[in-house]
Amino acid sequence: GEEVAQTPKHLVRGEGQKAKLYCAPIKGHSYVFWYQQVLKNEFKFLISFQNENVFDETGMPKERFSAKCLPNSPCSLEIQATKLEDSAVYFCASSQSYSSIQTLHFGNGTRLTVT
Amino acid sequence: QQQVKQSPQSLIVQKGGISIINCAYENTAFDYFPWYQQFPGKGPALLIAIRPDVSEKKEGRFTISFNKSAKQFSLHIMDSQPGDSATYFCAASNQAGTALIFGKGTTLSVSS
Numbered sequence: 001g002e003e004v005a006q007t008p009k010h011l012v013r014g015e016g017q018k019a020k021l022y023c024a025p026i027k028g029h030s031y032v033f034w035y036q037q038v039l040k041n042e043f044k045f046l047i048s049f050q051n052e053n054v055f056d057e058t059g060m061p062k063e064r065f066s067a068k069c070l071p072n073s074p075c076s077l078e079i080q081a082t083k084l085e086d087s088a089v090y091f092c093a094s095s096q097s098y099s100s101i102q103t104l105h106f107g108n109g110t111r112l113t114v115t
Numbered sequence: 116q117q118q119v120k121q122s123p124q125s126l127i128v129q130k131g132g133i134s135i136i137n138c139a140y141e142n143t144a145f146d147y148f149p150w151y152q153q154f155p156g157k158g159p160a161l162l163i164a165i166r167p168d169v170s171e172k173k174e175g176r177f178t179i180s181f182n183k184s185a186k187q188f189s190l191h192i193m194d195s196q197p198g199d200s201a202t203y204f205c206a207a208s209n210q211a212g213t214a215l216i217f218g219k220g221t222t223l224s225v226s227s
Contacts, residue, residue, distance in 0.1 A: 033214055041220040042217070042219050042220070043159075043217040045214040048214055056214055093158070103149075103164070104161070105161075106160065108158050109157075109158055
């Protein structure tokens with residue numbers, strides 16, 4: 001498709017439960033990025049993929065967060081044992097190629113609320 | 116350590132006025148400086164971007180001014196309109212393919 005599609009729009013989890021978010025990048029885009037936006041403002045980079053390979057995971061809290069981009073499937077971001085501080089909007093973005101890697105197309109996000 | 120500092124945090128401008136948002140960066144390896152616009156409930160969308168080989172770039176009512184020696188860049192919105200009311204984020208990255216580093220955003224309100 002021509003838009004980055006993120007599902008679900010909203011997700012509510014009790015503390016300690018698992019949360020799984022999905023992202024379908026724009027068709028033909030090779031790079032996928034995940035960002036966490038807290039307090040409506042600050043974006044924190046989590047992880048990026050080049051096709052199904054991890055490209056940069058320097059922002060990823062590895063203890064509870066994991067992500068995958070498998071062929072012919074939406075990309076996913078999974079949080080095990082959610083904590084209150086994980087409440088945020090999670091954005092996925094995609095990019096067409098290495099030369100245009102900085103021109104990110106964002107989805108509309110998944111709002112995760114941990115209660 | 117915040118690598119891109121953005122100011123002001125919020126801005127109120129009258130319709131027809133000029134909105135100015137400033138950003139400063141620390142990493143001299145950065146070579147790509149975009150501005151993103153975000154409306155409530157939506158993801159950010161690329162507005163305009165500049166590379167350090169030029170000092171200014173203009174697209175319609177939006178202009179980026181870039182000062183390499185001062186490590187600063189700014190967004191100017193001319194003839195601001197109520198429809199411009201949104202949150203604006205500056206960002207920076209380098210061609211090594213590192214992820215965009217975002218400023219903390221400026222909420223712009225244009226009063227009619």
